[in-house]
Amino acid sequence: MHLRAEAIVLAIRAHGEHGAVVRALTRCDGVQPGYVRGGRSRHLRPVLQPANAIAGEWRARTGEQLAALTVEPLHSRAALHGEPLPAAALAWVTALTAAALPEAQPYPRLYDALGAVLDAVEAAPAARGWATALVRYELLLLAELGFGLDLTACVVTGGEEDLGFVSPRSGGAVSRGAAYGYEARLFALPAFLTESGAADWPDILAGLAITGHFLARDLLTDRRADPLVARERLVAMLKRAVA
Incomplete structure (x- = not known):
């Protein structure tokens, strides 16, 4: 599974010590969850705010596996x-x-x-x-x-x-x-x-x-x-x- 898309951040949940599971809405592929390594870091916390627009890249070996997500900020409403x-x-x-x-x-x-x-x-x-x-x-x-x-x-x-x-x-x-x-x-x-x-x-x-x-x-x-x-x-x- 490999998806690249612009998305609107909907929800963020802490996962592990530093990571976060993010749910974001894409236009053509609906709601996509993904694990963001370091998602609770000082660098990514302002990016992973509900309502922010991001460019996301989801990668997973299978469709059933939670995808790894990397994000780039597009527009902040923080x-x-x-x-x-x-x-x-x-x-x-x-x-x-x-x-x-x-x-x-x-x-x-x-x-x-x-x-x-x-x-x-x-x-x-x-x-x-x-x-x-x-x-x-x-x-x-x-x-x-x-x-x-x-x-x-x-x-x-x-x-x-x-x-x-x-x-x-x-x-x-x-x-x-x-x-x-x-x-x-x-x-x-x-x-x-x-x-x-x-x-x-x-x-x-x-x-x-x-x-x-x-x-x-x-x-x-x-x-x-x-x-x-x-x-x-x-x-x-x-x-x-x-x-």
Whole structure:
């Protein structure tokens, strides 16, 4: 096994006294794990930070063996880890991707979308500049893994007009008329999830409530549920920031 590719660092785990097992997302070969000799050294620690872009070279004698990975830095976002809100966003989105995606399966749309979210956080550390991109990324990840929401038509009537809610059971949109009397049992559907453009904070928080429900129910279950702590921390910080 020999692979060379640009990648986004997702997760790092200490291995032995000085090494590290790194999981990184490539565009054409999906999530690839690898052992980095000296990965915890002073030289490599700044490179092996979640959300950094690297050029990686994976080598292994067989496909079942953990590959040896050598890395070169391409783009560092390490400075963002010193700012509480951007750091929480990077921690969540990389942990989500690492936990949800199977290894070695390509998801080019997710690779591009994750890069766009990270670029947005870097370009505008104020959450208003990247929060909508984060919600859309979570929706795309659900869709790519087979748990997409249908926000194009009412799950009750089939109509495409006056959509205002989302069913927590089916993940389908519900029109305001069909939702009458049951609004408290449904999620409010923010306009930015069905239309282009910016969103205000109530809509952003409503979008996060929708994606959070389906991520926890359908993807981040059992052993993969640990990253939800990072999401809860991020959402709490966002609510405090806009209170």
